[in-house]
Structures are given as structure tokens and as C-alpha cells.
Amino acid sequence: MTGTMLPEQFDGTVDLGIIGGTGLYKLDCLKPIAVLPPMVTPWGTTSSPVTISRFQPGDGDGEGNGNGNAALFYVAFISRHGSHHEYPPTRVPFRANVAALKHLQCKALLSFSAVGSLREEIQPRDFVLPQQIIDRTKGIRESSYFNDVGLVGHVGFGNPFSRAFAEYVHQFKDVLHNYDDESKVRTLHFDAERTVICMEGPQFSTRAESKMYRMLGGDVINMSVLPEAKLARECELPYQMICMSTDYDAWMDHEEPVTVEQVMGHLSNNARNANALATRIINKMAVELPEFMATGDGLKGSIKMSISTKPEAMSKETLQKLRFLFPDYW
Numbered sequence: 661m662t663g664t665m666l667p668e669q670f671d672g673t674v675d676l677g678i679i680g681g682t683g684l685y686k687l688d689c690l691k692p693i694a695v696l697p698p699m700v701t702p703w704g705t706t707s708s709p710v711t712i713s714r715f716q717p718g719d720g721d722g723e724g725n726g727n728g729n730a731a732l733f734y735v736a737f738i739s740r741h742g743s744h745h746e747y748p749p750t751r752v753p754f755r756a757n758v759a760a761l762k763h764l765q766c767k768a769l770l771s772f773s774a775v776g777s778l779r780e781e782i783q784p785r786d787f788v789l790p791q792q793i794i795d796r797t798k799g800i801r802e803s804s805y806f807n808d809v810g811l812v813g814h815v816g817f818g819n820p821f822s823r824a825f826a827e828y829v830h831q832f833k834d835v836l837h838n839y840d841d842e843s844k845v846r847t848l849h850f851d852a853e854r855t856v857i858c859m860e861g862p863q864f865s866t867r868a869e870s871k872m873y874r875m876l877g878g879d880v881i882n883m884s885v886l887p888e889a890k891l892a893r894e895c896e897l898p899y900q901m902i903c904m905s906t907d908y909d910a911w912m913d914h915e916e917p918v919t920v921e922q923v924m925g926h927l928s929n930n931a932r933n934a935n936a937l938a939t940r941i942i943n944k945m946a947v948e949l950p951e952f953m954a955t956g957d958g959l960k961g962s963i964k965m966s967i968s969t970k971p972e973a974m975s976k977e978t979l980q981k982l983r984f985l986f987p988d989y990w
């Protein structure tokens with residue numbers, strides 16, 4: 661048992677995995693029934709405990725008072741930077757976080773991120789559902805499960821996000837509010853193929869870099885969509901990031917370049933909206949599992965074709981690692 665007297669074990673399987681980012685160290689809409697201590701995986705330990713929450717269809721408040729005959733829906737939550745923001749973006753144990761959620765058998769991965777905006781129309785406190793990524797990390801993050809001598813795999817990554825998942829989230833676009841000034845309308849941008857730039861950090865961009873990212877077609881910028889999105893793909897998990905804008909980065913000549921203070925100023929409004937959005941998403945999923953989760957969004961089985969190394973050439977340890985993610989395949 662934990663200090664909160666919740667079990668530290670969970671024997672069931674999870675439906676949805678959620679990763680929270682800066683300012684979203686927990687989701688208040690989740691009422692944990694178990695708190696697993698940071699999970700040890702073949703790729704290290706998760707950045708935070710894994711909280712498990714249970715929802716019953718028709719159970720708007722997550723307390724389990726819904727329709728007793730219907731199947732229960734389980735959500736696992738991990739805080740990307742740790743419960744106390746201990747892990748800088750470069751050192752987040754991305755492989756452990758995604759592997760743990762896959763091991764719990766979640767069927768999709770929803771991720772939240774605080775981002776800078778590279779477009780005037782994406783205002784601070786607006787949300788974005790990007791569909792493309794440009795990699796500006798520096799090659800110093802472990803970004804694959806299949807990049808070892810003895811285990812080689814190449815997954816398709818042309819469309820790094822799940823469009824079906826993004827469409828599912830977008831149906832709840834009207835829940836966004838600007839809580840301290842309701843006259844301002846907050847938008848969930850999904851109007852165009854939006855692109856998130858992923859930089860290494862931890863320092864923010866120079867003005868010249870910020871302007872270059874705009875020329876490259878970037879719409880928002882963060883330090884964490886990679887390798888998370890790649891690892892989700894390697895785990896055959898439909899993945900969508902909800903980007904929550906906090907600043908205009910450094911490209912606006914008449915504005916001060918981004919600082920942490922600016923980011924912080926928008927975190928609580930963004931967290932309220934993240935909770936509102938997550939509540940609606942989970943409650944609908946609990947009533948009926950969306951098709952992209954039930955069928956795997958076209959990803960199911962893809963990994964068997966993506967691994968180039970012959971199973972007979974794999975060591976016992978390699979097979980063990982693979983089975984942590986895919987108990988049914990090898």
C-alpha cells in the first residue's frame with residue numbers, strides 16, 4: 661500500500677495510457693484505484709509512479725457508480741518529467757515510460773505537452789492536434805527499442821500521429837475555456853496539417869532559430885514529442901499529442917523571447933482545459949471503445965514485419981525484452 665492507502669499492484673489490463681507534461685503532473689479528473697511505484701522495465705524505470713484509474717460507462721465522475729453490467733475502462737497515467745519535475749527533456753526515460761504503458765496493454769496513448777507557438781493564430785492557451793513532426797533533437801536520446809546489434813527494426817513513421825485519435829479528440833473542441841476572461845475564445849486547432857518541431861533544449865531557441873522553424877513549416881515547438889511518438893509507433897500504439905500553447909517562442913521581434921515565467925502564466929488555464937478534455941474523451945471511450953483502439957488503427961501486427969533480425973539469431977535476453985512489449989508475437 662502507498663501513503664494514500666491505495667494498492668501498489670494492479671492485475672488487470674489498461675485501456676488508455678496518458679502521459680502528462682509540464683504543469684500536468686496528475687490529472688484531477690482521474691481517481692486512482694492503484695498507484696504502482698515507478699515501474700522497472702528492460703529499458704529503465706518510469707519517470708513517475710503509474711496511477712491506475714477505473715471508469716464505468718455512464719460514470720461521469722469516475723467514482724464507479726455507472727451501469728453495473730458494462731465493462732470497466734482503465735486508464736494509466738505517467739508524469740513525463742516526474743511527479744516533481746525532476747527529469748529534463750533530454751533525460752526523460754521515454755523508453756521505460758512507453759514500455760510500461762504497453763506492458764499494461766493499453767490500446768492507445770494520449771500525451772499532453774506545453775508548447776511554444778510559431779504562428780500568430782495559435783495563441784497562448786490554445787490547443788493544437790499536430791499531425792507532423794520535425795526532429796531537431798541532437799541524437800543523444802535513446803529513441804528506439806530496435807537499435808541493438810542482435811535486434812534491428814525499422815517502423816514506418818511517415819504519419820507519426822493517429823489521425824483517427826486526433827479526430828476523436830477534436831469532437832470535444834468546445835470544452836476549452838479562458839477561465840479568467842470568458843470573453844476570449846480558446847481554439848483546439850485541427851484545421852490544417854499542423855507540425856510540431858521537437859528541439860533538444862533545455863535552453864529555449866534563439867530568435868534566428870525560431871524564425872527558421874517558421875520557414876520550415878513548424879507551427880508549434882516543444883522538447884518532448886520525440887522520441888515518445890517513435891516509441892509509441894514501435895509499440896504499435898495509436899498516439900496523439902495534445903499541444904497546449906504557452907508562449908510565442910522567440911520569433912516575434914516586438915515581443916520578449918519566451919521565458920519560464922511566461923510559460924507558467926498559462927499552465928493553470930491549460931491544466932483545467934486538459935482535465936475537461938480528458939474527462940470527455942475518457943467518458944466516451946468508456947461507453948464504447950473507439951474503432952481505432954479496438955482494431956489498432958492499422959498498426960496491429962506491423963512490428964512483426966518491421967523487425968529485420970531473424971528470431972533464431974536473437975539472444976534469450978533480446979527475446980525477453982521483446983516479450984515485455986509483445987507477449988504474443990515471439
Ligand SMILES: CSC[C@H]1O[C@H](OP(=O)(O)O)[C@H](O)[C@@H]1O
Nearest residue numbers: 681682749773774882883884923
Ligand atoms: C518549461 S517549458 C519547456 C518544457 O515544457 C514542455 O514540456 P512537456 O512537453 O513535457 O509539456 C517542453 O517540451 C519542455 O520540456
Ligand SMILES: Nc1ncnc2[nH]cnc12
Nearest residue numbers: 774775776881882883909
Ligand atoms: N517556446 C518553447 N520552446 C520549446 N518548448 C516549449 N514548451 C513551451 N514553450 C516552449
